[in-house]
Every structure is written in C-alpha cells, then in structure tokens.
Amino acid sequence: MTVKPQTTPFGKAIYPHLSKPDYAFDTNGKYHVILELTEDEAKEPIDIINDTIKDIVVEQHKKNGNKEVKRAPLPYKHVDGKVHLNFKMIASGINSKTKQSFTQKPRIFDHNLDPIDPEKNIWGDSILRITYQPFGYANSAIGVGCTLRLKEVQVKHLVEGNGGGSNFTKVDPGTTTDGKVAHF
Numbered sequence: 001m002t003v004k005p006q007t008t009p010f011g012k013a014i015y016p017h018l019s020k021p022d023y024a025f026d027t028n029g030k031y032h033v034i035l036e037l038t039e040d041e042a043k044e045p046i047d048i049i050n051d052t053i054k055d056i057v058v059e060q061h062k063k064n065g066n067k068e069v070k071r072a073p074l075p076y077k078h079v080d081g082k083v084h085l086n087f088k089m090i091a092s093g094i095n096s097k098t099k100q101s102f103t104q105k106p107r108i109f110d111h112n113l114d115p116i117d118p119e120k121n122i123w124g125d126s127i128l129r130i131t132y133q134p135f136g137y138a139n140s141a142i143g144v145g146c147t148l149r150l151k152e153v154q155v156k157h158l159v160e161g162n163g164g165g166s167n168f169t170k171v172d173p174g175t176t177t178d179g180k181v182a183h184f
Contacts, residue, residue, distance in 0.1 A: 013034070130151075
C-alpha cells in the first residue's frame with residue numbers, strides 16, 4: 001500500500017546530502033537527510049509510519065497464516081528528547097519494472113518557493129521541511145518496514161558552506177594560554 005505524499009513541519013537538518021548525491025556507500029548515489037523534530041512535531045509522521053507498517057504486517061499475516069512477522073529498522077529514532085526522521089532518494093539506477101535507467105534529484109525551494117541554486121551546499125543546522133512519500137515494504141532478509149522517500153525540500157533558513165577553509169583565526173605564536181613565552 002502506497003500512502004500519498006506528506007509534508008513535515010520545519011526542523012533542523014542533520015548530515016544533509018541534498019545538493020549533490022552521496023556516493024560513499026552506494027554507487028548509484030543517494031540524496032538523504034535526517035530531520036530533527038520535537039516529539040510533538042514528530043507525532044503525525046510517526047503515526048503515518050506506524051500505520052504504513054501495520055498495513056504491511058496485516059498483508060503478510062493474510063499471506064502467511066498469522067506467522068510472526070520480522071520487523072525492519074524504523075526510519076526514525078528518539079534521541080535526547082527529539083526525534084530524528086531519516087529521508088532518502090536514490091540518485092540513479094535501473095527501474096525494476098521497465099528496465100529503463102533513471103536519474104532523479106529532490107526539488108529544493110527557498111522560503112519564497114523559488115528554486116535554490118543547485119550549486120549551493122545545504123549544511124547541517126539548516127531549517128527545512130520535507131515532502132516525502134512513506135513506502136511500506138516486506139523484504140525476506142530485513143523484514144517489514146517503511147522507508148521515507150524524499151521528494152521536495154523547502155529551506156526556511158539556509159546554512160551553507162563550501163567544505164574548504166578553516167574556522168580558526170590568526171593567533172600570536174609567541175605566548176601560551178597562561179601568557180608565558182612559547183618555545184617551539
């Protein structure tokens with residue numbers, strides 16, 4: 001069962017790969033982001049995830065005569081009073097049904113709904129909300145679960161960088177922290 005696209009409240013981005021795909025563990029590339037929300041803000045997405053999983057479990061019980069169903073890891077975690085929701089999108093691949101190759105990327109907008117320049121790097125601590133599609137699945141290896149398919153991102157507050165440079169400022173090499181002359 002596929003649930004219609006949903007939109008989260010605004011939250012803090014953690015480890016976003018939204019401008020360019022991440023190829024670290026996937027040769028097809030993956031766009032992904034963890035969105036940090038408060039427990040209250042995350043209630044609706046968590047309910048949608050749990051309902052999606054419940055529907056797949058019911059289907060599996062019908063197929064397999066109420067045998068116990070293995071559960072896959074959830075696409076969210078409770079961390080220090082917050083909830084981290086994990087969203088992802090495969091950047092390229094081969095469609096399993098049509099056998100056609102594809103490429104895709106999330107649509108990214110600013111606070112005015114204008115497209116964000118694809119050369120801008122969206123960094124952690126940016127404030128954004130995500131349109132996603134919860135997708136329930138049953139996999140014999142990992143179990144029944146739900147993945148949050150990334151569709152669109154709206155950035156309310158952009159934190160960006162270029163990956164270079166330093167956060168340090170110039171210092172006088174001649175003294176130590178206690179004011180004494182340094183000997184190198």
